Structure formats: C-alpha cells, structure tokens
Amino acid sequence: MPPSTNAHPSPFKAIPIIDLTNIARTDPDIRRALVDDVKRACTEVGFFYVAPVKNHGIPEPVFERTLAAMRTFFDMPLEAKLEIENKKSPNFKGYSAVLSGNNDPSGAGDLQEGFEFGYEPLDGAASASARPADDDVMSAPNVWPAQLPEFRAAALEYYHRALRLGHLLFPLLALALDLPEDFFADKTKHSAALMRLLHYPPQFGAVDDRVIGIGAHTDWECFTILWQQPGIQALQVLNASKEWIDAPPIAGTLVINLGDELARWTNDVFTSTVHRAVNRSGARRYSIPLFFGTDYDVRLEPIPGCVSADRPAKYEVITAGEYIKARLQATYGH
Numbered sequence: 053m054p055p056s057t058n059a060h061p062s063p064f065k066a067i068p069i070i071d072l073t074n075i076a077r078t079d080p081d082i083r084r085a086l087v088d089d090v091k092r093a094c095t096e097v098g099f100f101y102v103a104p105v106k107n108h109g110i111p112e113p114v115f116e117r118t119l120a121a122m123r124t125f126f127d128m129p130l131e132a133k134l135e136i137e138n139k140k141s142p143n144f145k146g147y148s149a150v151l152s153g154n155n156d157p158s159g160a161g162d163l164q165e166g167f168e169f170g171y172e173p174l175d176g177a178a179s180a181s182a183r184p185a186d187d188d189v190m191s192a193p194n195v196w197p198a199q200l201p202e203f204r205a206a207a208l209e210y211y212h213r214a215l216r217l218g219h220l221l222f223p224l225l226a227l228a229l230d231l232p233e234d235f236f237a238d239k240t241k242h243s244a245a246l247m248r249l250l251h252y253p254p255q256f257g258a259v260d261d262r263v264i265g266i267g268a269h270t271d272w273e274c275f276t277i278l279w280q281q282p283g284i285q286a287l288q289v290l291n292a293s294k295e296w297i298d299a300p301p302i303a304g305t306l307v308i309n310l311g312d313e314l315a316r317w318t319n320d321v322f323t324s325t326v327h328r329a330v331n332r333s334g335a336r337r338y339s340i341p342l343f344f345g346t347d348y349d350v351r352l353e354p355i356p357g358c359v360s361a362d363r364p365a366k367y368e369v370i371t372a373g374e375y376i377k378a379r380l381q382a383t384y385g386h
C-alpha cells in the first residue's frame with residue numbers, strides 16, 4: 053500500500069502555533085478564527101504546534117514521569133529488551149531495536165529504538181487485549197517489560213491524557229472541512245491509536261543521509277500528537293520548495309501533524325507532510341508520537357466536499373485497518 057502521494061504543502065518557512073486557549077468558547081467569531089487557523093495549517097503545512105498543553109490535561113509531571121520511565125527502559129541490556137521484540141507480536145507491539153525499522157525505502161534503516169503499544173484501559177489487566185470484538189484487523193495484546201511496572205503505568209497515563217487531547221481536536225478538523233462538528237465522533241469511538249516511545253542515539257562524525265534517526269516519511273493515521281524532548285532540535289518538515297524546515301521543541305506545546313488517513317479521506321485537501329528526524333546534538337534524544345487514527349473498520353471514502361470535477365477522487369477506498377496493517381508490514385516486516 054503506497055503512502056499518500058499528496059505532498060502539496062506550501063513553501064512555508066515555519067510551523068504555525070495554534071493557541072487552544074479558546075477551544076471551548078462557543079462565541080461564533082472566536083470559534084471561526086480558531087477553525088480558520090486550523091484550516092490554514094492543515095491545508096498549507098500539515099503541521100502545527102498546539103499550546104498551552106498544560107491547560108488541556110497534560111501537566112508537566114506527566115511528561116517527566118514518562119521520560120524517566122523511557123530512560124530506564126532503554127538503558128536496560130539489549131537482551132532484556134529483545135525479550136519483548138516487536139517481531140514476536142502479530143502486529144509489531146513491543147520493542148524495536150536500532151536499525152530494525154525503515155521508514156524511507158531509499159534509506160538503510162532508522163537510527164532509533166522504540167517501544168510501541170496500543171489502547172488498553174488504565175485499570176485493565178496487563179495482558180488483556182482491549183480491542184472491541186468488531187475490530188479484528190489489528191487486535192493484539194500489548195506486551196510490557198514485566199520488570200518495570202512503572203514504565204507501563206507512566207506510558208498508559210500519558211497515552212490516555214494525549215488521547216483526550218486528540219478527541220478535542222477532531223471537532224476543529226471537522227469544522228475546517230465544513231463538516232458537522234461531530235462528524236468524526238462515531239468514527240473514533242475505539243481509540244485506534246498507537247503510541248511509540250522513541251530513543252534516538254546521537255550521531256557523531258560524518259553522517260550518511262541514508263542512515264538518520266527516522267528517514268523521510270509521512271505518518272499513517274489521521275494525526276500524530278508528538279512530544280519532543282526539550283532542548284534538542286531533530287525534527288524537520290519538507291516544504292513545497294523541498295527545503296527541510298526545523299520543527300524545534302517549544303516549551304508548553306505539542307506538535308500535531310496530519311497523516312495519510314486524513315489525506316486519503318480528504319482527497320488531499322488536508323496535507324500529510326513529509327518529515328524526518330536527525331539527532332546531531334551529541335546527546336540522546338527521546339520523543340513520543342501518538343498516532344491517532346480512525347476506527348479500523350471505517351472506510352476511507354473521500355469526504356463529499358473534497359471531490360469535484362477539478363479534484364477527482366485519487367485513492368482506492370480501503371478501511372483504515374487495512375491501510376495501517378499494510379504500512380506496518382512494509383516498515384517492520386522485512
């Protein structure tokens with residue numbers, strides 16, 4: 053399944069920051085101004101920062117606890133991490149070693165290690181799959197490092213808080229597409245969201261552009277909510293002039309970037325923009341993307357307002373689950 057071929061962003065020079073202070077205000081002028089900002093960012097850039105995150109359910113200690121848990125996990129010996137290697141899981145849950153994944157087919161592998169998991173309830177049994185019965189494409193239980201209970205607790209707490217923020221964003225995206233505000237509500241009931249905890253070792257000396265932290269790629273789901281470790285520049289976003297624009301960590305914000313499910317669904321009215329990460333800081337870098345998709349049984353049929361005589365439908369219609377599964381297989385299944 054090829055990635056979205058979209059990439060029609062503008063020649064932007066910076067990533068916009070969208071202030072969510074007024075997200076709950078119903079005053080039509082205020083609401084319209086916010087939706088207009090979101091629409092511009094989604095059609096021209098495909099990336100934006102949201103601020104202030106602490107007002108939307110993710111206080112600073114939650115990030116700090118998760119970062120501490122990541123450091124402990126990635127510091128474990130490789131053999132211990134490989135006990136929960138993602139290749140042992142039917143849907144690649146668990147640990148992925150440095151260079152085991154490859155997001156850019158022309159690259160030689162991603163210089164990162166990671167840990168991936170999907171939805172489970174905060175108070176659920178450790179090994180239970182929480183996927184509803186109708187969701188057979190991607191159901192597979194999460195696998196956790198048994199020796200680090202605090203890792204699971206911190207990661208799940210962050211996951212649930214970020215998920216809540218994601219649910220706040222869908223109505224803005226719907227309004228930006230001139231759809232009813234609740235358009236995505238019945239299509240995002242099962243939290244088809246995968247979260248990755250990532251560690252990028254530093255790269256020293258001459259750097260081979262084919263081996264970087266994560267090669268040039270688009271994300272797969274509707275949007276990604278990305279936390280970046282403060283103080284380290286690594287993420288870069290490709291604009292229409294084929295320039296890499298830095299997306300540095302900004303205190304109090306998270307990065308939101310649109311993915312291929314939304315690009316397909318909107319027939320490329322919204323852009324799923326190519327990006328990569330390169331850690332040349334000399335220090336370890338950690339980041340946390342949460343990929344928020346639509347429910348796996350949803351068919352990505354082009355949204356009516358996004359198809360016209362000038363803009364014929366570009367993509368074969370498939371379900372979100374089929375799409376994600378094909379991309380996972382292409383990235384880790386080799």
Ligand SMILES: O=C(O)CCC(=O)C(=O)O
Nearest residue numbers: 250266271287329339341
């Ligand atoms: O680590 C980052 O800043 C970006 C990660 C990313 O693009 C991804 O995991 O899809």
Ligand SMILES: [Fe+2]
Nearest residue numbers: 269270271327
């Ligand atoms: Fe990405």
